[in-house]
Amino acid sequence: xxxxxxxxxxxxxxxxxxxxxxxxxxxxxxxxxxxxxxxxxxxxxxxxxxxxxxxxxxxxxxxxxxxxxxxxxxxxxxxxxxxxxxxxxxxxxxxxxxxxxxxxxxxxxxxxxxxxxxxxxxxxxxxxxxxxxxxxxxxxxxxxxxxxxxxxxxxxxxxxxxxxxxxxxxxxxxxxxxxxxxxxxxxxxxxxxxxxxxxxxxxxxxxxxxxxxxxxxxxxxxxxxxxxxxxxxxxxxxxxxxxxxxxxxxxxxx
Amino acid sequence: xxxxxxxxxxxxxxxxxxxxxxxxxxxxxxxxxxxxxxxxxxxxxxxxxxxxxxxxxxxxxxxxxxxxxxxxxxxxxxxxxxxxxxxxxxxxxxxxxxxxxxxxxxxxxxxxxxxxxxxxxxxxxxxxxxxxxxxxxxxxxxxxxxxxxxxxxxxxxxxxxxxxxxxxxxxxxxxxxxxxxxxxxxxxxxxxxxxxxxxxxxxxxxxxxxxxxxxxxxxxxxxxxxxxxxxxxxxxxxxxxxxxxxxxxxxxxxxxxxxxxxxxxxxxxxxxxxxxxxxxxxxxxxxxxxxxxxxxxxxxxxxxxxxxxxxxxxxxxxxxxxxxxxxxxxxxxxxxxxxxxxxxxxxxxxxxxxxxxxxxxxxxxxxxxxxxxxxxxxxxxxxxxxxxxxxxxxxxxxxxxxxxxxxxxxxxxxxxxxxxxxxxxxxxxxxxxxxxxxxxxxxxxxxxxxxxxxxxxxxxxxxxxxxxxxxxxxxxxxxxxxxxxxxxxxxxxxxxxxxxxxxxxxxxxxxxxxxxxxxxxxxxxxxxxxxxxxxxxxxxxxxxxxxxxxxxxxxxxxxxxxxxxxxxxxxxxxxxxxxxxxxxxxxxxxxxxxxxxxxxxxxxxxxxxxxxxxxxxxxxxxxxxxxxxxxxxxxxxxxxxxxxxxxxxxxxxxxxxxxxxxxxxxxxxxxxx
Numbered sequence: 001x002x003x004x005x006x007x008x009x010x011x012x013x014x015x016x017x018x019x020x021x022x023x024x025x026x027x028x029x030x031x032x033x034x035x036x037x038x039x040x041x042x043x044x045x046x047x048x049x050x051x052x053x054x055x056x057x058x059x060x061x062x063x064x065x066x067x068x069x070x071x072x073x074x075x076x077x078x079x080x081x082x083x084x085x086x087x088x089x090x091x092x093x094x095x096x097x098x099x100x101x102x103x104x105x106x107x108x109x110x111x112x113x114x115x116x117x118x119x120x121x122x123x124x125x126x127x128x129x130x131x132x133x134x135x136x137x138x139x140x141x142x143x144x145x146x147x148x149x150x151x152x153x154x155x156x157x158x159x160x161x162x163x164x165x166x167x168x169x170x171x172x173x174x175x176x177x178x179x180x181x182x183x184x185x186x187x188x189x190x191x192x193x194x195x196x197x198x199x200x201x202x203x204x205x206x207x208x209x210x211x212x213x214x215x216x217x218x219x220x221x222x223x224x225x226x227x228x229x230x231x232x233x234x235x236x237x238x239x240x241x242x243x244x245x246x247x248x249x250x251x252x253x254x
Numbered sequence: 255x256x257x258x259x260x261x262x263x264x265x266x267x268x269x270x271x272x273x274x275x276x277x278x279x280x281x282x283x284x285x286x287x288x289x290x291x292x293x294x295x296x297x298x299x300x301x302x303x304x305x306x307x308x309x310x311x312x313x314x315x316x317x318x319x320x321x322x323x324x325x326x327x328x329x330x331x332x333x334x335x336x337x338x339x340x341x342x343x344x345x346x347x348x349x350x351x352x353x354x355x356x357x358x359x360x361x362x363x364x365x366x367x368x369x370x371x372x373x374x375x376x377x378x379x380x381x382x383x384x385x386x387x388x389x390x391x392x393x394x395x396x397x398x399x400x401x402x403x404x405x406x407x408x409x410x411x412x413x414x415x416x417x418x419x420x421x422x423x424x425x426x427x428x429x430x431x432x433x434x435x436x437x438x439x440x441x442x443x444x445x446x447x448x449x450x451x452x453x454x455x456x457x458x459x460x461x462x463x464x465x466x467x468x469x470x471x472x473x474x475x476x477x478x479x480x481x482x483x484x485x486x487x488x489x490x491x492x493x494x495x496x497x498x499x500x501x502x503x504x505x506x507x508x509x510x511x512x513x514x515x516x517x518x519x520x521x522x523x524x525x526x527x528x529x530x531x532x533x534x535x536x537x538x539x540x541x542x543x544x545x546x547x548x549x550x551x552x553x554x555x556x557x558x559x560x561x562x563x564x565x566x567x568x569x570x571x572x573x574x575x576x577x578x579x580x581x582x583x584x585x586x587x588x589x590x591x592x593x594x595x596x597x598x599x600x601x602x603x604x605x606x607x608x609x610x611x612x613x614x615x616x617x618x619x620x621x622x623x624x625x626x627x628x629x630x631x632x633x634x635x636x637x638x639x640x641x642x643x644x645x646x647x648x649x650x651x652x653x654x655x656x657x658x659x660x661x662x663x664x665x666x667x668x669x670x671x672x673x674x675x676x677x678x679x680x681x682x683x684x685x686x687x688x689x690x691x692x693x694x695x696x697x698x699x700x701x702x703x704x705x706x707x708x709x710x711x712x713x714x715x716x717x718x719x720x721x722x723x724x725x726x727x728x729x730x731x732x733x734x735x736x737x738x739x740x741x742x743x744x745x746x747x748x749x750x751x752x753x754x755x756x757x758x759x760x761x762x763x764x765x766x767x768x769x770x771x772x773x774x775x776x777x778x779x780x781x782x783x784x785x786x787x788x789x790x791x792x793x794x795x796x797x798x799x800x801x802x803x804x805x806x807x808x809x810x811x812x813x814x815x816x817x818x819x820x821x822x823x824x825x826x827x828x829x830x831x832x833x834x835x836x837x838x839x840x841x842x843x844x845x846x847x848x849x850x851x852x853x854x855x856x857x858x859x860x861x862x863x864x865x866x867x868x869x870x871x872x873x874x875x876x877x878x879x880x881x882x883x884x885x886x887x888x889x890x891x892x893x894x895x896x897x898x899x900x901x902x903x904x905x906x907x908x909x910x911x912x913x914x915x916x917x918x919x920x921x922x923x924x925x926x927x
Contacts, residue, residue: 058838079843086840097835101528111839113524119515158839 002067003165003197004032004055009064011050011220024050025061026220032166032199037192039211040201041244047220048201049170055199056089056168057081069165086111090159090167094174096151098143104154105139111162122161129157133187149180156187160196167191169200173207185210205244209237218247260356264363267343274336274827277820279371281332284816285325286376286413291384291809292317294409295802316489317550324543326420328817331540333424335824337431344432354433361428369421373414380413381405387805451535453506461498468492469871476640481878488875492868493546499864500542504534525836525849530856533825537857540821544814545861549868551810552902556869556895557876558803561796561883564890569792571886572703573785575609575746576756577763583778584614584720584741592780595766596745603759611700611746613652616723617739618645618684618730619710626683629733633685643677644712646702649720656700663718667691671699671714682715687729690717702744703783740778753786760784811902815909822854822913826920833921847918854914862906866899 009028012021024047032038042048053059055066057073066073068088076084091097098107105126112122130136133153138146143154152172159167169188173181181204189210192198200211208214210233216224224243228236268275296314344357468491475484508531512518518527534541561568581592593612620627621634622641628634650663663669668682668690683689699714717723723741731738749756764782771777833846841849877891885891 056838082837082840082842082845085838089840091838093838097838099832099835101532101832106524106528109519110524110836113519114521114839114841114845116521119519122519 002031003034003036003069004199005065005067006030006055007065007067009051009054009066010062011047011054011059012062023220025054028064028217028220028222030215030222030225032197034197035192035195037188037198037210037212038200039208039214040199040217041203041205041208041214041240042217043203043248046217048203048217051217052168052170052199052201056091057085086114086162088165090162090164092152092155092159092167092169092172094171096143096148096155096175098151098155098158100143103140103142104135104146104150107143107154108139108158108161111158115162125161126157129161132190133157147180148176149183152176152180152184153187156184156191160191165197167196167198169198169202171202171204172200173202173204181206205237205240208240209233214240216243216247223247260359261363264360264367267340267360267364268367271336271339274339274824275368277816277823278332278336279368279375280816281820282329282368282372282417283375283379284812285321285329286372286417287380287383288809289318289321289325289416290377290380290406290409290413292321292806293412294380294384294406295806297408298406312486317547320493320543320546320550322416324540324547325416326423327539327543329420329424330427331536332820332824333427335828337428339827341431341435345435357432358429361432362425365421365425365428369418372421373417376417377410377413380409383805383809387801451505451531453509454502455506457498457502458506461495461503464491465495465499468495472871472875475875475878481875485872485875485879488872492549496545496864496868497539497542500534500545500860501538504538504860505531508534521845522848522852525841526852526856529829529832529853533853533857537821540817541857541861544817545864545868547810547814548861548865548902549872551807552865552869552895552898553872553876555803555807556891556898557880558796558799559898560880560891560894561885562800563894564885564887565792565796567887567890568883568885569785569789573783573788574700574703575611576749576785577760578703578744578746578783579763580781581743581745581778582740582780584616584723584743585778588778589614589743591770592743592767593745595763595770596747599759599762599766600747602762603755605749605751605755605759609746609748611656611744613648613656614720614723614741614743615646615648615702616727616730616741618647618726619643620645620684622677622679625679626685628685629730630685640676640711642710644710645682646712646714647723647726648714648716649723650716650718651720653699653716657698661716663693663716665718667693667718669693669716670695671697671701671716673701673714674711676711677713682713684726684729685733687726690715690722700746703746753789756784756786760787807902811905815905818858818909819913819916822917823920826917829921830923843922846922850918850921851914854910854917858906858910858913862903869895869899 007029009025010023011025012023014021028047028051040048040051050059054061055073057076060074064074073084098104099110102110108126108130109122112125126139127136130139133156135150135153135157138150143151146154152175156172159169172188173184176184185207188198188200192212198211200207202208212228214226214228215222216226224247226239226243231239292314296311296318298311344360347357347360348354468488471484471491472488475481508527511523511527512531517523579592579596581589583589618627618629620629620643621631622628622643623634627643627645650661650669653659653669654661661669666688670677670682670692672695679692681689681691696716701712701714717726727741749759760782767780767782771780833841836846873892873895876895877888880886880891
């Protein structure tokens with residue numbers, strides 16, 4: 001069963017004084033099955049971020065529908081949005097978005113505290129997650145005291161501690177060096193293997209090559225998609241790379 | 255590049271960031287104004303000459319100190335927001351090819367411009383404000399103006415000097431930061447993390463200890479003469495304790511709360527407590543200053559208002575009858591002569607002396623050691639003013655005549671009237687005399703007006719006859735020598751009708767007395783007090799003090815409103831990104847609103863709350879000090895104090911509502927897009 005159904009999504013931005021209209025998404029349709037690991041690729045300005053914002057319920061489409069587990073996201077009223085996001089979605093951002101006034105542990109606890117969970121339950125959930133992400137020793141540290149990779153792992157912990165239906169990742173490796181990136185991608189694969197559905201927006205071929213399916217977006221449409229099948233990461237990398245070359249040089253749709 | 259270019263760059267920098275620079279300028283203008291006015295009042299001569307004016311000025315001098323400290327702390331704090339936002343711009347200029355020297359020249363121009371605007375604006379507002387008050391005083395008190403406001407050049411000079419100094423420090427600080435930073439760091443500095451605050455337990459505990467000591471000291475003071483000195487010691491201790499508590503105690507408190515997992519990990523407390531820890535670290539000193547200034551204003555306003563409102567009370571206390579005459583002799587010839595004069599002048603002016611009081615008395619001061627009254631001060635080692643009594647010896651016949659009673663006393667028996675009710679002895683024994691046994695006590699007698707303002711306890715002892723009084727007179731003359739007091743006669747009466755009538759009677763009585771004194775060189779001294787003559791000077795004094803209190807309150811409330819608003823706005827810009835993150839993670843609008851409310855509430859009301867607690871503990875002291883002004887109406891004092899605190903709280907709530915709204919708008923504005 002599809003956990004996420006996106007149908008004919010369209011988004012038009014109007015500049016502040018009415019004048020120009022910019023079409024960010026023209027017609028996007030795709031499904032994500034439960035347990036899938038999907039990467040969305042595209043160049044700057046292709047509409048990736050707009051799409052992610054709509055999926056994250058941070059923005060509303062001009063037309064079209066988004067169903068998360070059969071529930072229409074577009075119909076969720078503004079006042080329930082934040083709660084909806086907290087219950088069903090987990091986020092990993094390029095800039096980590098950790099709060100500098102909290103220790104890593106408190107940052108990870110934030111969504112649970114907002115949900116009103118008791119402390120011992122939070123603690124119970126944190127221990128295995130922290131262990132698998134390798135951040136057990138630095139939980140009491142503050143964001144400014146740890147490296148970018150460690151910050152991003154804490155952000156991942158914050159995303160998965162609520163057991164969300166779907167994890168949305170926006171360029172998660174964008175601010176990391178190559179070693180930290182590799183490590184993070186390994187973690188994503190491990191989380192995926194444990195049954196978690198992940199949707200990642202990226203323009204790193206390396207990051208996309210770890211996914212089970214890659215969607216390519218161009219000019220506000222899904223231009224092409226590719227399943228990993230039995231390919232190794234290296235083969236996948238090559239295939240994505242070829243597709244991108246074709247995309248940018250303006251080749252025909254395959 | 256020419257100077258004009260840097261000037262333009264600095265100017266456009268300020269204009270472009272006017273959202274931050276305008277409130278900053280207003281804040282520093284408010285500070286300069288507050289400083290100027292308080293500085294000016296603290297050495298204004300006419301205030302110094304007022305009754306109690308010196309104490310008020312002592313308080314104000316302390317106030318200028320607090321304001322200076324406050325100005326340094328607060329301008330540094332608010333300026334740090336400016337630097338943070340400007341750094342990014344400087345980083346860009348740096349990347350585009352301006353070197354650090356050029357940047358520093360720009361900041362120099364910027365700082366000088368801000369300084370000029372602040373000092374000129376602040377002084378102009380201060381002088382204008384004091385002129386308005388001058389007109390107000392003239393209008394309220396008629397031609398008899400007690401406060402005259404002129405431009406005070408010392409105040410102007412001091413204000414200009416102090417704020418130039420502060421801005422120089424600000425400039426140096428900016429330069430240091432620009433100098434140290436690399437261009438990329440400058441570009442990014444707005445997003446830099448900050449170390450979590452550490453709790454300083456030693457200071458926190460020290461603050462509590464000092465505060466408790468100050469409270470105990472303030473509450474345990476018994477006697478009004480001691481009160482003034484203790485008051486200043488207690489005030490200093492409270493100031494120190496308040497700073498310690500706000501700076502260290504608050505962070506320590508947040509840390510304690512964070513350790514209590516069950517409390518901390520609740521939706522309502524989680525965000526508030528952790529950001530409070532950061533807030534307090536940077537804000538503690540500012541909030542402490544606000545707390546101290548609040549209590550100063552509350553004390554000033556409530557005491558001066560109380561004196562003003564209780565004026566008639568005080569007059570009635572001080573002058574129980576419209577006219578009082580003291581004849582410093584017991585010689586019947588003179589006493590009767592004065593009595594005759596009183597009756598005569600009354601008749602001449604067509605008034606019969608109503609509510610006439612007449613009695614003879616001898617006042618003796620003595621130190622009560624639990625058994626005897628010691629008259630010789632050299633024999634007293636430990637001195638406690640609450641054990642010093644002024645004893646008025648009055649023959650019982652004068653009491654009977656006055657009160658219409660028929661009491662007779664045996665030899666060595668006395669009747670006692672003790673207005674304060676503090677004296678618990680069974681007998682009155684003067685040093686070197688037979689004990690006088692207290693046969694009964696009365697709770698009714700018309701005491702002399704001057705005793706109402708005397709901070710020493712007074713006793714009225716009614717003795718068998720005039721001979722006893724004379725025997726006591728002989729003893730006290732031996733001991734006191736030249737300083738001995740005379741047996742006196744006290745005459746007092748009301749003059750019904752207009753104030754003018756009172757004046758007339760008073761004046762003709764004066765004339766009669768001086769005529770008699772000229773005719774007979776042995777005629778004793780006669781002191782005449784007319785309540786109406788004193789009323790004017792009372793109103794002048796207390797009216798002046800009252801206006802002073804109001805003036806201070808207005809200046810302070812304006813300044814604080816501005817300061818708090820600006821602080822909140824600055825913090826709002828800083829918190830934008832933080833709340834944006836929380837929104838992304840799933841914090842609802844309502845939760846954000848609630849969290850903001852509880853934070854702003856705490857920051858706002860902690861100083862007010864502590865100020866009220868301080869005021870509560872200062873209350874006994876204030877009451878004792880007001881006694882020296884013959885203000886003994888405790889009910890009025892409580893009422894006025896509570897009313898002042900409530901009014902202040904209302905102002906505060908209005909400020910709070912406006913501020914938290916602005917804050918919410920800013921925080922929410924960014925996170926929506």
